[in-house]
Amino acid sequence: MDTKKLRQKILDLAIRGKLVPQDPNDEPASVLLERIREEKERLIKEGKIKRSKKTASSDTYHYENVPFEVPEGWVWCKLENITVLIEDCPHTTAKDEGKGYPLVRTPNIGEGQLLLDGVHRVSKEVYDKRNVRAVPQVDDIIYAREAPAGNVAVIRENEQVCLGQRTVLIRPMNTLIDSVWLTYTMLAPYSKNHLTSKATGSTVTHVNMASIRPFDLPLPPLSEQHRIVAEIKRWFALIDQIEQGKADLQTIIKQTKSKILGLAIHGKLVPQAPNDEPAIELLKRINPDFTPCDNGHYTQLPDGWTVCRLEQITNYEQPTAYIVNSTTYDDSYSTPVLTAGKSFIIGYTNETAGIYSNLPCIIFDDFTTDSKKVDFPFKVKSSAMKILKIHKDIEINYVTMFMSITRLVGDTHKRYWISEYSKLEIPIPPKAEQKRIVYAVREIFTQLDLIMESL
Secondary structure (H helix, E strand, O other), rough: OOHHHHHHHHHHHOOOOOOOOOOOOOOHHHEEEEEEHHHHHHHOOOOOOOOOOOOOOOOOOOOOOOOOOOOOOOOOEEEEHEEEEEOOOOOOOOOOOOOOOEOOHHHHHEEEEEEEOOOOOEEEEHHHHOOOOOHHHOOOOEEEOOOOOOOOOEOOOOOOOEEEOEEEEEEEEEOOHHHHHHHHHOOHHHHHHHHHHOEEOOOOOEHHHHHHHHOOOEEOHHHHHHHHHHHHHHHHHHHHHHHHHHHHHHHHHHHHHHHHHHHHHHHOOOOOOOOOHHHHHHHHHHHOOOOOOOOOOOOOOOOOOEEEEHHHHHEOOHHHHEEOOOOOOOOOOEEEEEEOOOOOOOEEEEEOOEEEEEOOOOOOOOOOOEEEEOOOOEEEOOOOEEEEEEEOOOHHHHHHHHHHHHOOOOOOOOOOOOOOOOHOOEEEEEHHHHHHHHHHHHHHHHHHHHHHHHH
C-alpha cells in the first residue's frame, strides 16, 4: 500500500468537497467571506493590521473559469482574502547558536507540522531582529518557498519559533478560518502543483510571493472546514497505524533474515545427510596441508562440518586497475561503477578499459567491512575495496551469507581485510550441504521479499 498516495487522495477529496457531506444549514462561504472582509476593514481602521498594497486582486469570488467545480455553499477566493498577514521572512541567513529559539528553515517544515528535532537555534537578539515584521503565533502557518517548495506546517501550542530564510508566515483570519483546514488545503495536490509550477530559479527553484498572495483556492463554510479537519485527522491516524505496522513488519522481516542466516552458518537450517563427504576432505583437496581451526567460536557444529579462516578459501585482489577515471556518470552508459555500501551501483561509465570480469566475485569495503556478491562486469569507485575470489569448490553464495552478517567495525579508520577480517573463522559444511543451505535461504528470502513488496 502506497500510504503517501493515499494521504494525497484524501486531501484531494477534501479540497473538492467530496470527503464529508455538506450540511444545508451551514452558513454559505460567500457570507463567511463577507464577514471576513468586514472584520479586516475593522482591524485596518483600528490600526491593528495594514491594508495590503502588494497585489490588486479582486474581491469578486465567483469565477467563470474555475480550476474545478465545488459544492453548493462553497466559493472560490484568493489566499489573501482569508488571511490578515502573508509575510516573507528575512532574506539573510542566521547562524546556529546551539541554544535559544528554534529557527524554522525549509527542511523543518513538514507536511502539516514543524519538524523541530535537531533544529538550529538562535538568541533572543536574533529572534527579535528576524521577527520584527511579524512574530509567529499559535495557529499561524509557515510555508516553504523552496527545498522542498510547497511544504506547509501550522504552529502548535508551545512552539515559539523564529523564521528562517525562504519561509513565509501566513496568518488566517482568526476564528473565521480554521488554520488546520487551510494547512491541509495548501498541502493538497492541486495547491502544491499550482504553486510549485510557478516556481522560478535555475539551481534552486523557489515560489515567488507574487504567486502566493493571489493563490486561488476553494473555500467551504466554516462548520464544514471543522468537519473536514476532523475527518482528515481520523483517516491520517489510521494511516499512521498502517505505516507503523508496516515499519514494524519490515523490521521483523529484516531480523528474520538475519536469524535465518545465523541458523544457516551454524548447521541448523537444513538437515545433515550422513552420506555427504565431510568438509575437511573438501578443504584438504583445496590445500593438502590444511589443518582445521580449533572450533573455539563454533563448538556445536554438526558432524561433517569444520572451521577454517576466510583467507584459506579466498584470494584477494587490489582494485587499482579497475578504478574509474571519471565520475561523470550517466545512466545511458553500460558499465556500472560499484561500492560495497548500501548504494552499491553509484553510477554508470562509458570507460572501456579496466573492467573487472573474472566473475562471480565478492567486493569488500576495507573500511566498513560491507560486502556484496557481484556476477556482472564492473568498475569501482576507489581503492578502499578488495575484490575477493572464492575457491571454486566452495559455494560463493554461502560465503556471501556469512560475510553479510559478520562485521568488524571499530573506532579507528583502518583497513580490515589483511589485518583482521581475512583471519575470521568461517564454519564450512560439506559441499552438498552448502548447496542445500543456499537453496533453502533463497526460497525463504523470496517469500519474505514478496511480503515486503506487498506492504
